[in-house]
Amino acid sequence: xxxxxxxxxxxFMVVSGLLVVFxxxxxxxxxxxxxxxxxxxxxxxxxDAPLVGAIQILIYAGAVTMLLMFVIMLTRQEGxxxxxxxxxxxxxTAFQLFSGALCAALLFSLVSQLGAVRWxxxxxxxxxxxxxxxxxISALLFGQxxxxxxxxxxxxxxxxxxxxxxxxxxxxxxxxxxxxAR
Amino acid sequence: MIGLTHYLVLxxxxxxxxxxxxLTRRSAVSLYMCIELMFNAANINLVAFSRYIVPQSALxxxxxxxxIAISAAEFGVGIAIVILMFRRMRKTDADVASRMGG
Numbered sequence: 001x002x003x004x005x006x007x008x009x010x011x012f013m014v015v016s017g018l019l020v021v022f023x024x025x026x027x028x029x030x031x032x033x034x035x036x037x038x039x040x041x042x043x044x045x046x047x048d049a050p051l052v053g054a055i056q057i058l059i060y061a062g063a064v065t066m067l068l069m070f071v072i073m074l075t076r077q078e079g080x081x082x083x084x085x086x087x088x089x090x091x092x093t094a095f096q097l098f099s100g101a102l103c104a105a106l107l108f109s110l111v112s113q114l115g116a117v118r119w120x121x122x123x124x125x126x127x128x129x130x131x132x133x134x135x136x137i138s139a140l141l142f143g144q145x146x147x148x149x150x151x152x153x154x155x156x157x158x159x160x161x162x163x164x165x166x167x168x169x170x171x172x173x174x175x176x177x178x179x180x181a182r
Numbered sequence: 183m184i185g186l187t188h189y190l191v192l193x194x195x196x197x198x199x200x201x202x203x204x205l206t207r208r209s210a211v212s213l214y215m216c217i218e219l220m221f222n223a224a225n226i227n228l229v230a231f232s233r234y235i236v237p238q239s240a241l242x243x244x245x246x247x248x249x250i251a252i253s254a255a256e257f258g259v260g261i262a263i264v265i266l267m268f269r270r271m272r273k274t275d276a277d278v279a280s281r282m283g284g
Contacts, residue, residue, distance in 0.1 A: 155251075
């Protein structure tokens with residue numbers, strides 16, 4: 001049962017990932033990216049990490065995808081999208097073939113290395129799930145990694161301010177406001 | 183039986199898909215999508231190691247939470263840059279950005 005769901009989710013994610021890369025329309029790319037993010041979330045649930053799975057779906061499939069949709073709509077370039085398919089098909093450049101070969105080579109070497117390693121794996125600890133696991137996560141997050149947690153908080157604040165500063169309009173006469181950026 | 187290697191190989195596959203997109207796509211927005219795909223592929227490894235190597239602790243899950251937070255920060259700033267680029271040059275192609283250096 002677990003095997004079947006793993007293969008199903010894996011195929012779902014690989015297909016959505018490929019469609020993200022090969023879709024011509026940015027909207028379609030973003031849609032398939034949301035599907036891929038949902039697949040990642042399901043995978044985390046399968047890996048006995050329900051908290052990370054829930055956060056993944058909330059942040060990525062929810063917030064990041066919404067932001068992407070906003071940006072795609074804000075930066076829509078008229079008269080460009082229909083032309084791109086033929087344009088792209090005619091010009092499958094040497095660089096694209098080269099990067100495809102590069103990625104395939106990287107994938108091949110990664111997979112062959114991963115197949116050679118014998119990991120010393122352990123079985124799941126029976127009591128360590130649900131609330132016990134969440135208590136473990138909080139103990140780590142607010143104990144051993146409390147300083148890193150604060151630093152990440154500062155980073156998010158800095159990114160927030162930076163995004164607002166970057167995307168705001170200087171003159172009010174300009175039509176679109178930059179407030180939607182974050 | 184599904185083991186650690188399966189998850190790692192899946193992560194590697196998705197990472198390479200994202201890398202290919204990063205190399206070949208032109209629009210800056212789709213570059214960010216591919217970067218997010220690569221971040222998530224790395225996250226699978228962290229959670230899978232956490233589950234299979236140290237199941238008695240949630241270390242890898244905490245790391246993956248940090249990765250999610252940092253990629254969210256990166257994404258926010260990147261999207262702001264894309265909006266700025268569009269406003270200045272009316273295009274979001276990444277090769278347009280090479281003109282920004284002056």
